[in-house]
Amino acid sequence: MSFKLPDLPYRQNELEPAISERTIQFHYGKHHQTYVNKTNDLIKGTEFENASLETIVKESEGSIFNNAAQVWNHNFYFGSLSPKGGGEPGNKIARAIERDFDSFTNFREEFSKAGATLFGSGWVWLVTDQAGALDIVQESNAGNPLHSGKIPLMTMDVWEHAYYLDYQNKRPDHIDAFWKIINWPLIGERYSEITG
Numbered sequence: 020m021s022f023k024l025p026d027l028p029y030r031q032n033e034l035e036p037a038i039s040e041r042t043i044q045f046h047y048g049k050h051h052q053t054y055v056n057k058t059n060d061l062i063k064g065t066e067f068e069n070a071s072l073e074t075i076v077k078e079s080e081g082s083i084f085n086n087a088a089q090v091w092n093h094n095f096y097f098g099s100l101s102p103k104g105g106g107e108p109g110n111k112i113a114r115a116i117e118r119d120f121d122s123f124t125n126f127r128e129e130f131s132k133a134g135a136t137l138f139g140s141g142w143v144w145l146v147t148d149q150a151g152a153l154d155i156v157q158e159s160n161a162g163n164p165l166h167s168g169k170i171p172l173m174t175m176d177v178w179e180h181a182y183y184l185d186y187q188n189k190r191p192d193h194i195d196a197f198w199k200i201i202n203w204p205l206i207g208e209r210y211s212e213i214t215g
């Protein structure tokens with residue numbers, strides 16, 4: 020299977036001022052595209068040549084995993100942002116957040132702290148299990164919770180390439196901006212689909 024860079028659900032300048040057009044041009048147009056190209060090259064002639072991206076993320080290791088997971092992670096990350104995002108979640112996921120993290124404010128603080136304290140490059144994830152129990156997970160480099168049997172609901176990219184052009188070394192400023200563009204209705208739908 021040959022993978023393609025998915026279209027963004029917004030124009031490249033529409034996430035401003037949280038994320039600049041220039042960052043999207045590099046992050047999506049160069050980094051994300053390169054992970055797609057490398058995955059397509061690496062899987063040729065291997066057991067993963069005709070596998071779905073999700074299967075590759077769950078079952079591969081090494082450089083195939085690193086590149087394929089970065090494709091999955093960026094598809095999921097860019098697809099979870101919206102120019103009309105931000106605010107607070109509603110309905111079922113809102114109640115689950117209150118149950119598992121006491122309040123949305125506390126959840127937001129814990130998730131932000133997980134991003135600020137992740138050493139080096141990586142991703143912070145909100146995950147669920149089949150029963151609907153939520154958790155926050157830090158993953159280094161290309162790490163993806165699917166690989167350890169968890170179900171991703173939302174992710175934040177804390178690689179420097181996600182924010183350096185806009186915020187330089189100030190990762191916490193990038194994290195503050197992330198909350199203004201996260202698409203809560205979509206994340207709530209994902210949660211409801213899993214938990215019924």
Ligand SMILES: [Fe+2]
Nearest residue numbers: 176178180181
């Ligand atoms: Fe990234």
